[in-house]
Amino acid sequence: MMKIIIFFLLTLFSAGYFVWAVNSRYRVIKSGRPLNRSDRPHERWKYFCTQVLWQKKIRDFPIFGVFHLFFTWGFLVLLISSLDMALAGLFHVRIPFIEYNEVYLFIRDTAMALVIVGVFGCLLRRSIKKPKWLANNIMAYVILLLVLVIVISELLFNTIYFSQGTSSGISGASWLVLATSKLLKDLNFIIGYRAAEIVWWMHFLAMYSFLVIIPNSKHLHLVFAAFNTYWHSLDPKGALLPIQLGEEKGQTYGANKLEDFTWKQLLDVYSCVKCGRCNNRCPAQQSGEETKPKKVNGRVRKHLENNTKKTIGEIFEKEAIWGCTTCGGCVEACPMSCEHTSKFIDMRRYIVSSNANIPLEIKQVFKGIENYGTPWGLSRNQGIGYARINELGLPTLTENPKAEYLYFVGCTAYYNESALKAAVAFARILKSAGVNFAILGEDEGCCGETVRRMGNELLFQTMAKKNITLFGNLGVKKIITICPHCLNTLQNEYSQFGGEYEVIPHVAFLENLLSRGKLKPLNNQPELVTFHDSCYLGRYNGFYNQPREVLQAIPGVSLTEMSRTKESSFCCGAGGGRFWMNAETGNAISINRTYEVLATGAKVLCTSCPYCQIILKEEIQRIDPDRELIIMDIAEILEASL
Incomplete structure (x- = not known):
């Protein structure tokens, strides 16, 4: 009886804390600015299935993606059998659907095996084959250890039950339990009973620990990320959200306080798993600058949970706010559908609308457009x-x-x-x-x-x-x-x-x-050409193949690709207004991309964007002025062949 009381008290405490903690975060999310994300449900469910159920973006890294898929789906299957395990330990009864269902028993054992493989795969990835962008911390290992304890304790509990003759389930279907039971066939009944008690408590204490840890760690994404994915933006990739402007003078808009973000932007914060994929694709972060998309979600969450009243300007450095090129690489890479770019834009919107601390170069751009x-x-x-x-x-x-x-x-x-x-x-x-x-x-x-x-x-x-x-x-x-x-x-x-x-x-x-025969390139252009993918042409609007098909139609042109190309292309550093900034300090992003251009050994750099062409030409002349490298727009190369 005491065991039952302790079990239900622990369950009530841990589940109660979990519900309270999640609800407090939910209230914070609701405090954000309104935003309609209830439209086009068919498209949303389709995206949800590909990203949450099939984990498409996570599988951009195939080996890890398979490991993650293993323990995600495996863990969901094992949640059902945990209920059966609770009844067996408390009341010595099993759920008939589980105990006698040959199909489920096979799925359960397979799920246990997949989760174990997945956990060890993730441990190897973090300790031996760790990508640079993946941050290691103690909590990541604690979570993996807890998952391992939950699965192995369930395996051992069912193995002991089977080896002691307590379970009458179909042995052939429980292939993993059957295989493990051979190691315990000579186990003393009393020792087996005590061992079953120990692993039973280990299983549920690990699960209770999970319920306490999840709301206070990056693993809160287990609660919110699926919703965040469903409510992702269905607007064109390159479109910023418009602001409804009032008629009164001196109106401010954008984000000055944390609650000025939209509810979706706040949902991003709690959905972020801090994996670092966004940083891996961010040209500013990769070039050693202050802008780091992962830090945006991390800092906002920290200040939300500490209930600080600081303004955005006190939380983020101005270099971080103005350093974003709006290339969209972070959003494209995020498996949780976080929208980092819109946060940078909303911070800028407040700075500009409040006319406070606007960089001089930006003021000059505004003045030029207003006057000319x-x-x-x-x-x-x-x-x-x-x-x-x-x-x-x-x-x-x-x-x-x-x-x-x-x-x-x-x-x-x-x-x-x-x-x-x-x-x-x-x-x-x-x-x-x-x-x-x-x-x-x-x-x-x-x-x-x-x-x-x-x-x-x-x-x-x-x-x-x-x-x-x-x-x-x-x-x-x-x-x-x-x-x-x-x-x-x-x-x-x-x-x-x-x-x-x-x-x-x-x-x-x-x-x-x-393709329609309106143009016929005849003049031979025997040059080794590399093509730079513009972020706004490629990532935002999907034009990757057309420029390459144009180049391949020109006689003599040989195309060589840079190390980062097409969907993984690296920004030139001119977007987001940066073309007009950093005149004195230099543009670390364009320098980074220039070295990638030079590494190809190409004689011609082909571009399809005026900003890209200008900024890369300047950097090439600065870095290697003696290099015989011609920078041309694709229209120039094609015209020369006609």
């Missing part, structure tokens, strides 16, 4: 590209209102020689292919991508609505552009304000012209 409509701080007719683009004789939409495509040239081509060459080459290709297109000319303004990622939502929305009105008046339906940042904003973010367009990047348009 471009971040360069000059009107378009003052830029080096104005006359050159006019010399092409490209019609404007006013002159050619029936044009099928608007060629959105973008700001950079008007002010930078490298970007200008790419814009001109693409325009010439369009003309030679007989494409019916037009430009905006002097009516073209910045798309607003840069200021939005710098946190100036008010200025972005002003620009976006102005452009949408202009496009509507001119009947724009299809847009082509050489800038992936313009592509992402026009395609994925203007729709938030009613601007629905088909936006095509120049790499995809060129590939289509080639």
Whole structure:
């Protein structure tokens, strides 16, 4: 009787504490800003099944992914048999479904074996084959040890029951219990009875420990991560959430206090398993800078649980807030569907809207757009590209209102020689292919991508609505552009304000012209070429194959890939407004990527983004000025072969 009382008291205490602790975190999550994530349930369940049940992202590292799959599914199966074990130890009865079900007994024993293999696999990974991004700590080993105790104690308990003749279950199905029982066939009955008592208590004390540890450790993801995955963003990958701006002057928005984050951003914090995969994909962290996406969730959770009243500016260094390139690598890598980038953006939004501690370089960008409509701080007719683009004789939409495509040239081509060459080459290709297109000319303004990622939502929305009105008046339906940042904003973010367009990047348009026979590369280009994947072209919008197909269509071109490419590509360091910053301190990310370019031995670096082209060209000239390496946009390379 005393055993039953102790068991239920311990169960009540540990389960009660677990429920109280989880509920307190749930209340914190509910305190966040409202956000609608209840739409499109079919898509959400589909994603849930692939990421939670099948653990797709975890299996990006195949060997560990299999180990994790083993003990995740195995542990769930064993939770059912733990109830049977409790009844056997307390009341000497078994659940008939379990004791006599041959299928379940086989599944149970297989689950025990898989969990044991999974635990030892994870231990080996942490101690022998540990990735650099995986942080080791005592609690990680404690959890693995507890899992091992739970499984082995259940195996031994059932083995002793079977070897003592106490269990009448089907022996053939319980293959692991049967195999283990051969080691205990001569066990004395009294010793066996006492041993069964010991392993029974070990099993449930380990489970009680779990219930106390989980709410206070990274393993809280066992409770919240499945929900976090279901409520992941279904917006286009490159789209930032809009802010509903009021009409009052001096309005602040974004995140200044922890409760200014949305409930989903707070749910991220408790779902984070602190595995470090985000840091492994973060170009800033990989380049030794202050920005570390894992630290965002970790620090926010720490301050939430300590109930501190500190502001965001007191919790995070300004270098960490402004260092994010918004490349999306962290979000793409996270197996728990945490959305790190949006937190950096919301921190920036508050800094900008409160007009406090805005870096000087960023203020200059805002001023340039407010005064001239471009971040360069000059009107378009003052830029080096104005006359050159006019010399092409490209019609404007006013002159050619029936044009099928608007060629959105973008700001950079008007002010930078490298970007200008790419814009001109693409325009010439369009003309030679007989494409019916037009430009905006002097009516073209910045798309607003840069200021939005710098946190100036008010200025972005002003620009976006102005452009949408202009496009509507001119009947724009299809847009082509050489800038992936313009592509992402026009395609994925203007729709938030009613601007629905088909936006095509120049790499995809060129590939289509080639496939339809509108372009025929004839001139041999015997060069070893490496291609840099732009984050906004590739990771956010999925254009990986098209640029490679264009290069492979050019006679003589031999393509060599960098060490990190396509989905795993490394950022150039220009995104998120960083193109306009770090002029004095240097850009560690672009330096990092430049060494990867040089390591290929290529004679030509092919880019598909003006920012990437400019910043990598500057770094290559700085690091190895004598290197015979040409940096060209893909349109330039293709035009030279026509």
